[in-house]
Amino acid sequence: MRCLRAVIEQVEAPDEVIVVSRAGDDKTARALEEVKSRLLGKVTVSEGGQLAARAAGVQAAHGAILAFTDDDAVPRPGWMQRIKQYLGDPTVGAVGGRDIVQTEPPRGLQTDVGRITPWGKLIGNHHLGVGAARDVALLKGANMAFRREAFALPLGLRGEGAQVHQEVSMCLACARAGWRIVYDPAVAVDHYPAPRFDRDQRGRPSASAVRDAAYNYVISLLTWRPELRLRRALFGLLVGDRATPGVARAGLALTRWEPDVLFALLPSLAGQVDALADAARGRTVRMMCDFDTKPGKRDATRSRADAAELQIDVDTSLF
Secondary structure, eight states: OOOHHHHHHHOOOSSEEEEEEETTTTHHHHHHHHOOOTTEEEEEEEEEHHHHHHHHHHHOOOOOOOOOOOOOOOEEETHHHHHHHHHHHHHHEEEEOOEEESSSSSOSOOOSEEEEEEEEOOOGGGGGGGGSSSEEEBBBBBEEEEGGGGGOESSSSSSSSSTHHHHHHHHHHHTTOEEEEEEESSOOEEEEEOOSSSSSSTTOOHHHHHHHHHHHHHHHHHHHHHGHHHHHHHHHHTBOOOSSBBBHHHHHHHHHHHHHHHHHHHHHHHHHHHHHHHHTTOOOOOOOOOOOOTTSOHHHHHHHHHHHHTTTOOGGGGO
């Protein structure tokens, strides 16, 4: 309810607000009945996973700008206004900002946000970003917006719910097509992290969720940055990080006694190996583009040219 009201009551109101929910989600249906707004539209999906929900929402939307947030986030009043200002620049394809976590005190604020290192390590920190606006490699799904012609969805990623790292393919595909991606901490939402009702539980994901997340990141990275294959393999398997540990990071976890990191080691390695093997076989992430030509949507001729240039295997049947 907080999310919906915050979106509808923006300083510069959106043209429409699309809520995507699962069939049988009676609580969401009741919440929508309480919010009376001509802007509000509802889409129901039967398939699990955020990607199916995003696809359904994009198909229902008519706008030239697609802005995304989550139901446990509350956009600040100038959120939409700032998004439109940035996307008024014809070189910018996507913009996002900070998701300010309200359930924990702010600490470790960062200027290094949304970056991929030369070794293929993901630097996120979107919730900790400070400073001026800057171009980045990646945005975060809870707070991101794309111009429609710069937007595509990955297919075939693993997971039943959050489908972690889906944004990697979205953003890297956008950048490969020549668009700038901008992160401004002032494009802000307040984030109240809610429970997840799938295997990817916050703070305690299952082994299969860790494996899926590791796979999704590596296969997405190597689809768009294949030159990093060897370095990412060495870094990911031998070093790694807290969420996707390799051998060295697990060794450090042993000295610090971080049982969650130790638990994640084997599924992390398995997911990375799966992705590296698929990449070696030439299997990459397929992207779904929207070729609809109704007002406000991208030009079909340009879309097909973009798809050919990026060598995207396009599935138009899903739109």
